[in-house]
Amino acid sequence: MSFEAKRCGVQFSPPSIVLIYQQKETKDVRKRIIPVRNFSKYSDCSMAAEGLKNHPRHKDYLEGVSQSQLEKLHIILRDHMQGLSLEHSLASFRLDPDEDLNQLDDDKLARKKGKMDELFEKNRKHKDDPDFVYDLEMDFTKTTQEKCSWDEESDDGF
Amino acid sequence: MAGDAGSIPELDQKKYDSGEQVKIICLGDSAVGKSKLMERFLMDEYRPQQLSTYALTLYKHTATVGNKTVAIDFWDTAGQERFQSMHPSYYHKAHACIMVFDVQRKITYKNLANWYKELREFRPEIPCCVVANKIDADLKVTQRSFNFGKKQGIPFYFVSAADGTNVVKMFREMITRAVEYKQNPSDFMDEVLQELENFDLEEKEDPEADEVGLKTESPELE
Ligand SMILES: Nc1nc2c(ncn2[C@@H]2O[C@H](COP(=O)(O)OP(=O)(O)OP(=O)(O)O)[C@@H](O)[C@H]2O)c(=O)[nH]1
Ligand SMILES: [Mg+2]
Numbered sequence: 001m002s003f004e005a006k007r008c009g010v011q012f013s014p015p016s017i018v019l020i021y022q023q024k025e026t027k028d029v030r031k032r033i034i035p036v037r038n039f040s041k042y043s044d045c046s047m048a049a050e051g052l053k054n055h056p057r058h059k060d061y062l063e064g065v066s067q068s069q070l071e072k073l074h075i076i077l078r079d080h081m082q083g084l085s086l087e088h089s090l091a092s093f094r095l096d097p098d099e100d101l102n103q104l105d106d107d108k109l110a111r112k113k114g115k116m117d118e119l120f121e122k123n124r125k126h127k128d129d130p131d132f133v134y135d136l137e138m139d140f141t142k143t144t145q146e147k148c149s150w151d152e153e154s155d156d157g158f
Numbered sequence: 159m160a161g162d163a164g165s166i167p168e169l170d171q172k173k174y175d176s177g178e179q180v181k182i183i184c185l186g187d188s189a190v191g192k193s194k195l196m197e198r199f200l201m202d203e204y205r206p207q208q209l210s211t212y213a214l215t216l217y218k219h220t221a222t223v224g225n226k227t228v229a230i231d232f233w234d235t236a237g238q239e240r241f242q243s244m245h246p247s248y249y250h251k252a253h254a255c256i257m258v259f260d261v262q263r264k265i266t267y268k269n270l271a272n273w274y275k276e277l278r279e280f281r282p283e284i285p286c287c288v289v290a291n292k293i294d295a296d297l298k299v300t301q302r303s304f305n306f307g308k309k310q311g312i313p314f315y316f317v318s319a320a321d322g323t324n325v326v327k328m329f330r331e332m333i334t335r336a337v338e339y340k341q342n343p344s345d346f347m348d349e350v351l352q353e354l355e356n357f358d359l360e361e362k363e364d365p366e367a368d369e370v371g372l373k374t375e376s377p378e379l380e
Contacts, residue, residue, distance in 0.1 A: 097263050101188040102239045109238065113189055120194070123294040123320040127201060134201070135326040140300040140316045148302040150267050 005064035008073065015039060015077045017052065017070070021061055034058055036074070041081035045074035046110075068117045075111065166247050168209055169216075174251040180230045180336045181251055185273045186258035187266040188237035191291040194319035195258065196234055199329045206234075213238065214248070221330075223337045230333060249280035254336035256328070258289045261299045270306050283343075285335035287313045289328060294318040 007020040011033065019032045039048055049070035053062055062070070072093065079089040092111045101112055125132050174181045184192045196217050207216040213236040220229055235248055255277055259266040270288065277286065288307040293300055293316045300316045307314035315328040 098265060100265055101263075102237050102269075104188065104238070109188055116189065119295055120320050123318070125321045133322065136322045136324070137327050138316075138323050143301050146302045148304050150264050151305045 003061050003063070005062065008065050008069060010073045010076050012077070012080050015081070017073055019061055019065070021064075032058075032061055036077060039074070039077065041078055043074075043078060045071050045078055048074045066117075066121065068114045068121075072111075072114055166209070166212060166214075171247070171251050174231075174253070177340075178226070178228050180228050180253050180333070180340060181233060182230060182254045182256065182332060182336050183233040183248060183252045184235070184256045184258065185277060186237055186289075187260070187263075187269050190237065190258045190260040190263075190266050191319045192234055192237070192256075192258050195256075195289070195291060195317065195325055196232055198319045198322055198325045200232075221333050223334055226337070228333070228337055230336070246280065249277065252281055252284055253340050254284055254332050255281065255286040256289055256332055257286060258291050261290050261292050262295050267304065267306070274306075274310060283339075285312075285332070285339050286310075287315060287328065287332060289315050289317055291317050291319060293323060294320045 002024045003021045004024055005019060005021050006029065009018045010016065011018050015036045017034045017036060019034065020029065021032060022029050034052070036048070036052075049067050052058060052070055053065075053067050055062075075092075076086065076089045079092075080086070092108060093115045095112060095115050101109060104112070125136075127134075171181075173179045184196070186192050193215065196215075200217055200219055203219065207218075208214075209216070215234045217232040217234065218229065219232065220227060222228075233248060233252070257270055257273055257277070259270055261267075274286070277284075288304070288310075290299070290304060304314065313331070315324050317324040317328055319325060
């Protein structure tokens with residue numbers, strides 16, 4: 001039996017991960033509620049996500065859900081346990097291109113990197129991919145012409 | 159802090175004086191992709207050594223340059239502000255520097271000026287390059303010319319750690335330049351140090367030199 005994950009979210013009480021999936025053979029769409037056990041406001045979200053991803057009873061259903069998404073959902077649950085609002089959690093994942101990430105602590109930075117990982121994983125070429133080239137080269141010197149606006153306003157030694 | 163240069167107890171930096179040991183450092187803001195670039199270049203080969211107190215990761219690599227085998231240590235540190243106090247030892251004895259920014263975040267490009275300034279305070283002459291990472295996110299950026307590298311007279315690369323574009327090329331060229339620099343160092347600092355050493359020697363031969371400038375305890379003062 002194989003499943004295709006459609007959507008994945010959280011439910012605060014009792015704390016659970018909610019998965020909407022389709023059974024590939026029958027095309028039935030179902031909801032699976034996975035209670036998150038032994039998880040507190042002090043828990044390590046990355047470890048909890050890994051545990052769930054490899055859980056014998058759930059792992060077949062969660063195959064299409066990345067570990068970083070599961071980690072994100074655990075962060076939302078943990079934030080809620082710490083009394084933080086859902087809006088706060090979601091804002092912490094959002095990427096603001098002007099924000100100076102050098103100032104963030106580990107946890108906050110991990111949230112931003114988690115968000116960046118979505119695109120990274122999407123564009124990533126793996127060593128097992130048939131078209132993988134280790135030494136991939138592209139020459140952009142012919143295509144670069146436009147001046148970059150980032151170089152203007154040069155009051156800072158640029 | 160400068161007196162601490164090179165004094166990470168876990169690490170012996172003297173080895174970088176030997177002919178076959180090269181040290182290449184990586185600089186840039188948080189989350190620009192420094193670590194992902196290392197991992198892409200080294201693939202499965204890498205066995206990083208983590209020194210989390212210093213937010214430092216060391217990647218070891220062996221390469222052949224010309225007909226010589228060299229052992230390269232890549233030093234990767236976090237861009238986070240609170241780790242910046244370790245920087246003097248980070249720069250110490252480095253033979254080349256890779257500076258990275260994220261093409262999706264202007265602030266990381268603007269900050270290159272600060273990274274570069276700090277680098278040049280410690281290592282005025284080592285080969286350096288500017289790397290524009292994450293071009294997979296928007297290939298259009300490669301049509302723009304980023305002038306920072308040109309202005310400083312250092313090479314510029316468009317790369318992507320995700321799909322691998324130009325990563326290997328950039329690392330290989332930097333390794334070659336690091337080795338060349340090592341064989342033929344022109345670092346001002348090193349020269350100053352050498353002159354100081356010479357001065358020291360002359361001084362011992364000529365006791366009168368003590369009176370010039372150097373305050374040494376001398377019995378004649380009594
Ligand atoms: N799309 C895309 N994303 C990337 C690329 N390289 C890195 N990323 C993303 O950027 C995030 C940060 O990359 P890291 O390698 O951790 O950045 P870093 O410079 O080592 O960051 P610090 O060590 O915290 O200073 C990763 O989690 C990826 O999601 C790339 O080439 N393309
Ligand atoms: Mg890193």
